[in-house]
Amino acid sequence: MSEQDAELQLIEEVASFTHDPLGFALYAFPWGEGELANHEGPRTWQAETMNTIGDHLSNPETRFQPLLLAIASGHGIGKSADMGMILSWAMSTCEDCKIVVTANTENQLRTKTWPEIAKWQRLSITADWFKPTATAVTSTDEAHSKSWKADAVPWSEHNTEAFAGLHNLGKRIVLIFDEASNIADKVWEVAEGALTDKETEIIWLAFGNPTRNIGRFRECFRKFKHRWVTKQIDSRTVEGTNKEQIQKWVDDYGEDSDFVKVRVRGLFPDVSDAQFIPTGLTDAAMKRQWTAADVSHAAVIIGVDPAYSGADDFVIYMRQGLHSKCLGTYPKSTDELISAKRIADFEDQYKADQVFIDFGYGTGIKSIGDGWGRTWQLVAFGGGSTDPQMLNKRGEMYNSAKSWLKLGGSLDDQETADDLSTAEYKVRTDGKIVLEAKEDIKKRIGRSPGKGDALVLTFAFPVTKNTNLPGERGGNKVATDYDPYV
Structure with a gap:
């Protein structure tokens, strides 16, 4: 088979996974070899997440409705790896796909989230189709280099243009929030503007440890639960996590402590670490x-x-x-x-x-x-x-x-x-x-x-009830023996 025929066959095979992220992940990555020598495929929760996306896109009734998926979890479950596999699938199976990835801090995005995403793109069978840099993954086809790309964008409530302008009519949009608990509410609100394109595949993924019981990530599981598909993942149920260290945390802090809820059980705390009023x-x-x-x-x-x-x-x-x-x-x-x-x-x-x-x-x-x-x-x-x-x-x-x-x-x-x-x-x-x-x-x-x-x-100050006659004003005094709360 010539090199050109092999490339055409690869394109056809990858295209068959347009609405099947899990199938793509099993096909596109060298499981059992090299860096993946100890892995036979995605972890169970990662596969379930990919199937949720696949089921949504395979159904003509939901395909062009935004899929909002929020995952709160303990530590070490492989969130960044899941993002990397999903990004590689999304880019490889849809021409001119547009993706934006952000995280709670620029340091998190640059040193942790994005390098892991770039790693999975490098491992993919479609690695030659795209060029990863420190801030983007772009198509190697010069005619599509600006329209077919994924960008790492640090969030800022003062500079939300990257989120406000996330439109891609008739194609595919993927928006990924990493460590979503600490992304400002304003950024969430502006990002919702990307959900309005008709006849467009739109996927919004929010991942994170549930460190705050306030803010928009928390409300995905409460106020806005009717719009979000939510998952809360206990690290103890995930393959490959350090069960011995996790048990030490449980023994030290207790099953129902906020420490274990956030770092192990994927539950929101009773009181955030620095929250003044619970x-x-x-x-x-x-x-x-x-x-x-x-x-x-x-x-x-x-x-x-x-x-x-x-x-x-x-x-x-x-x-x-x-x-x-x-x-x-x-x-x-x-x-x-x-x-x-x-x-x-x-x-x-x-x-x-x-x-x-x-x-x-x-x-x-x-x-x-x-x-x-x-x-x-x-x-x-x-x-x-x-x-x-x-x-x-x-x-x-x-x-x-x-x-x-x-x-x-x-x-x-x-x-x-x-x-x-x-x-x-x-x-x-x-x-x-x-x-x-x-x-x-x-x-x-x-x-x-x-x-x-x-x-x-x-x-601000204790106030006594006004005892003046009707029509009279003033006379209120600070009361030294008055309980201001009741």
């Missing part, structure tokens, strides 16, 4: 309801978080005892008179005993309120703390909210719950707890935690 507290609060009679004894307090930028919302929150309610969210406005009017209307409607406004962008609003005879109070998140544990006022208010949740506080809004659980913390050498700043949270998750901040402002 998700369990906010989840429980979302299930509670209090009647007006239950909280009638308590002061009504309003917290206001003005919008910092055009992308942020202006948020007004009310809390009375263990009850809380988001009164409104509004786009940023340069008209402070409108913002002040909204606050004043809610203050009158709920007969609020006090209004606390974030100092950062609230000074103008407060000045307008002063002119109307309102006793609104500015609160500096970076100001001093009366809580000896916390470094600043922000930490003090979040710690008060945490105690309130433990006592039975109720929440009415999932985004507020997410905001409260998003903040992370560090402990300084002097023992002071430093809560993550709003700006840092925005960088990490791609949006402002405005609803959470508006609610915690209601804990």
Whole structure:
């Protein structure tokens, strides 16, 4: 057989696996030889993942519907190898296939994820069809070198063009997130724009250890579970993992410890490593309801978080005892008179005993309120703390909210719950707890935690219930013997 005939036969045989990733993997890689001498084929979970993709694409009713597949697992199961085999199949069996791969950090992507992907491309029977570099795998056919490629793209919530522009009408798109727990929510949201091409094979794979019980990767298994095919893989069930070391972890930390849940069982932790308010507290609060009679004894307090930028919302929150309610969210406005009017209307409607406004962008609003005879109070998140544990006022208010949740506080809004659980913390050498700043949270998750901040402002200072006669205003005082939580 001539070299040309052999190449034509290879093309025909590879084409037969267009919708069969597992068949391609068994055919295309030198199992039992060289680097794969100790392997007879993909691991069981890898084969199942490939079959999930194959079944989706083989069904005419689902082929052109996006396949969203999220896999949370313990350590050592071979996630990068699975990505490498799937990428090689996707590129080899669809002309002008377009792939983007990203990871939690650029270092992870450059030193771990991408080298493993390049390794499997090198081992593939179609290795000569593509050229791997440090940042891409491209077709060796010059006519297709720009349209038939896979790119390693570090994510950034400030530079999402690579994800926003991931379109490939009538062909195939594959988007791979590695260590997906730590990829910003904003990147997930922008990436969803790639799911709109008609008559296109679209596969979105999210892999990772479930290190955070907040964020979009977590919500693949909860809020968005109806849209995602999810798998949670225990490292102990996977061939080739170090069972002896895993058992040591279980013996040392316990089967139900967060350490074992994340690193072995593929389960999300009760509390993320640096999470200040556990998700369990906010989840429980979302299930509670209090009647007006239950909280009638308590002061009504309003917290206001003005919008910092055009992308942020202006948020007004009310809390009375263990009850809380988001009164409104509004786009940023340069008209402070409108913002002040909204606050004043809610203050009158709920007969609020006090209004606390974030100092950062609230000074103008407060000045307008002063002119109307309102006793609104500015609160500096970076100001001093009366809580000896916390470094600043922000930490003090979040710690008060945490105690309130433990006592039975109720929440009415999932985004507020997410905001409260998003903040992370560090402990300084002097023992002071430093809560993550709003700006840092925005960088990490791609949006402002405005609803959470508006609610915690209601804990800025203790407030007594107004005992003035109807129509009278003012008279509220800090109460030294008042419990601000209930």
